[in-house]
Amino acid sequence: MAKEIKIVGVNKEKTERDDSFPSAVSIYFDLSEEPDSQWIQCFEQFWKEHLYSMKRKAFCEGKYIRMVVASSDNMRQHKEELEKAVTETNQMYEKIISKTKAEESRQMEEEKRIVEEAKRKLENL
Numbered sequence: 001m002a003k004e005i006k007i008v009g010v011n012k013e014k015t016e017r018d019d020s021f022p023s024a025v026s027i028y029f030d031l032s033e034e035p036d037s038q039w040i041q042c043f044e045q046f047w048k049e050h051l052y053s054m055k056r057k058a059f060c061e062g063k064y065i066r067m068v069v070a071s072s073d074n075m076r077q078h079k080e081e082l083e084k085a086v087t088e089t090n091q092m093y094e095k096i097i098s099k100t101k102a103e104e105s106r107q108m109e110e111e112k113r114i115v116e117e118a119k120r121k122l123e124n125l
Contacts (some may be wrong), residue, residue: 005031006083039093050081
């Protein structure tokens with residue numbers, strides 16, 4: 001099983017002004033570890049399809065998820081929605097990793113079978 005990524009905090013020091021709209025700020029949610037590119041793709045896909053009333057843009061940046069919010073937004077709701085997204089992303093990622101490992105195992109078995117077959121044929125020379 002792949003290691004599960006979690007939101008472990010908010011980096012208040014990194015909060016900064018954002019140009020997206022007049023009251024926009026970027027807030028950074030700390031992740032338990034830096035995700036790989038496959039996990040990031042899963043997150044982006046989930047976030048693109050995920051709906052909630054105050055949804056804002058969110059991006060993976062290194063060991064953070066950066067979310068562009070209005071300073072007047074309900075930050076707790078944003079954090080809760082991101083936590084749901086991270087949980088769902090972990091599940092999607094695990095399925096992809098399991099499927100990939102199963103496919104790699106099948107390929108290795110097929111390669112082994114081909115080599116063994118060739119060796120048997122060489123014995124009859």
